Amino acid sequence: MTSTTASRVFSARASTTFAHLTTLPRHEVLIPFTRITARPAPAQVGDTIVAVTGGLLRDVMLVTEARPPDDDPCAHARCSPSGVITFRKVGPVLLGTARIRVTPLGRNTCRVDWTEEVHLVGPLRLLGPVIAPALHVMTARALRVLDGTIRPSPGS
Known part of the structure; x- marks a missing residue:
């Protein structure tokens, strides 16, 4: 299994950033040569998403967790203000999770961590060593592009 994480700090509310990232048709702008079939609203548990990259690579995903963030970081240790969306990749080429x-990080600042833990199926597993760098480039680029499209939060 290949694992990679891209991270970026945004000058925007966590809820605004999360809403952008969970409105999956917007990923067509973030990930080049990719077409997304998904509901237009933010993704919810149980949704099925189909991403096709380059007209060839079909990536079918199921949303298994979708919890928006709390914009105000908590002061106590038991609080979890982070929002998270988890996709289980079910094939036909990629398996694993995203x-x-x-x-x-503050009222008008947040950090996004995008983790891909995947492997290719069948004989494509031999390409495992190149998948991590490719996924890291893809997710880091997506976060960079998103950073250029989200408007800063008022007062930031």
């Missing part, structure tokens, strides 16, 4: 966590 997880996007949005953590408020």
Whole structure:
């Protein structure tokens, strides 16, 4: 299994950033050459998403967790203000999970951690060593592009 995480700090509310990241048709702008079939509203548990990259690579995912963040970081240790959306990749080429966590760092600042833990199926497993760098480039680029499209929160 390949694991990679791309992270970026945004000058925006955690809830705004999470809403952008969970409105999956917007990922067509974030990930080049990819077409997304998903509901237009933010993703919810039970949703099925189909992403097709380059007209060839079909990535079917199920939303298994979708919890928006709390914009105000908590002062006590038991509080978990982070929002998270988790996708279980069910094939036909990629298996594993993708997880996007949005953590408020302040009222108008947040950090996004996008983790992909995947492997290719069948004989494509031999390409495992190249998948991690490719996924990292893809997710880091997606966060960079998103950072250029989210408007800063008022008062930030």
